[in-house]
Amino acid sequence: MIKEEKKKKGEIFMERDQSAAASNLEIKVVRPRRNDNLVHPAGQAPRTTRRRSYSSNYNPFKRWVSWLVPSFVVANIVVFVVTMFVNDCPKNSASCIARFLGRLSFQPLKENPLLGPSSATLEKMGALDVQRMVHKHQAWRMISCMWLHAGVFHLLANMLSLVFIGIRLEQEFGFVRIGLLYVLSGFGGSLLSSLFIQYGISVGASGALFGLLGSMLSEIIANWTMYENKLAALLTLIVIVIVNLAVGILPHVDNFAHIGGFLSGFLLGFVFLIRPQFKWLTQRNAPPGHVSTPVKSKHKTYQYVLWVLALIILIVGFTIGMVTLLRGVNLNDYCSWCHYLSCVPTSKWSCKSQQIYCLSSQLGNQLNLTCVSNGRNGTYSLLDGNPTRAQQLCAELCS
Incomplete structure (x- = not known):
């Protein structure tokens, strides 16, 4: 009885050893790549190309920093x-x-x-x-x-x-x-x-x-x-x-x-x-291996x-x-x-410009002023010594 039990225990130990040995010879089947029919044993990672992660929010355009x-x-x-x-x-x-x-x-x-x-x-x-x-x-x-x-x-x-x-x-x-x-x-x-x-x-x-x-x-x-x-x-x-x-x-x-x-x-x-x-x-x-619709040009006609x-x-x-x-x-x-x-006149406002502009030309002591808007002209004597008189004359000519 004792020998039989030892024999059975020995068989159990042998089965454990065999299972342990088998675990070191584990076979992995990977998805073959192009021209790749090899079987890779455990402990050797297959060489795989790094794939870019894609999502529904993937933006193919570069995002610039606004400065x-x-x-x-x-x-x-x-x-x-x-x-x-x-x-x-x-x-x-x-x-x-x-x-x-x-x-x-x-x-x-x-x-x-x-x-x-x-x-x-x-x-x-x-x-x-x-x-x-x-x-x-x-x-x-x-x-x-x-x-x-x-x-x-x-x-x-x-x-x-x-x-x-x-x-x-x-x-x-x-x-x-x-x-x-x-x-x-x-x-x-x-x-x-x-x-x-x-x-x-x-x-x-x-x-x-x-x-x-x-x-x-x-x-x-x-x-x-x-x-x-x-x-x-x-x-x-x-x-x-x-x-x-x-x-x-x-x-x-x-x-x-x-x-x-x-x-x-x-x-x-x-x-x-x-x-x-x-x-x-x-x-x-x-992504690699993805087949998409062929496009002749990257821009449309x-x-x-x-x-x-x-x-x-x-x-x-x-x-x-x-x-x-x-x-x-x-x-x-x-x-x-x-x-x-540029401007639509109504009862609330007028579109007439309030700007007054005159062209000037000096001849001796005389200053000739010409209103740009209507072409009227007049003369002003520089000997008057009144610098605001020229502005008043321009306003009169353009009024």
Whole structure:
């Protein structure tokens, strides 16, 4: 009995040893890779290619860090502070708003209700002035006016819009494309404004901001296949644009700069913001072994067509516009109803400009003044010793 029990225990021990040995010879069957029919023993991990993890929220586009748009905001604020310093209201005006600010105090509300500098200071700093561009060849004002603002309220409204619109666009498309789009749209706004509003001055970044709105609209059209809720996004943006342009029909608002900036940005969006079609991106970023629908080109034919047409229209439009402007042509002479695009007169307000502008030429002790708006002229003797007499004469000529 004892021997049999020992024998049985020995068999049990042998079975355990065999099972332990068998565990060291465990066979693993792995999913074969291409040209791989090998069987891998335990303890040797098969060489597998590292696969990229994919999810439904995978974004194949690079996400940029926005720094240019915040820099634009800082630059506009700095320029406004410098403008107020140059304005020096206590020295040039009898009454100022917030006089405790010293040289940075604001002009009286009856002169500038936006809490800002005088029009003479804005003109000195580079405001859009067609007469100076045409007669004194100061075309640089078409860019410099983008960085000037008429007051605190004007600056605040534009900078908030720039932050909400510009940062998202820069994150998606990068600082190079958005920077060029911003500056060129502002130039387009200044150009159209100069062709229709040739008296007085104009400042502000509104043209460039409307260019960003226009580029958002063209980006949806150009990349139509990549949007899920296409119509909802398109209609929402159209409503926003219409509402903003409608505000431009109020007096003292340069709606031609808004329209010119919007049209420029709309065309520039087809040039700078076109993306590869979604199928091409899906195929390019597909995991190894995944078979996707073959795509001949990463851009659709209509995207190429829009790119070429937009580029041609931009080049031709900017060229013809600059030549027309520098020749002193006023497009209101060829379009009798276009002035309604910038201001619609009602019983509540008038669209007549309050700006008075005279051209002067000196001959000996005589100063010849010519009102730009109606062509009337008069002479003023410099020997009178009354510097305000010239301003009064100009007002009389233009009244």
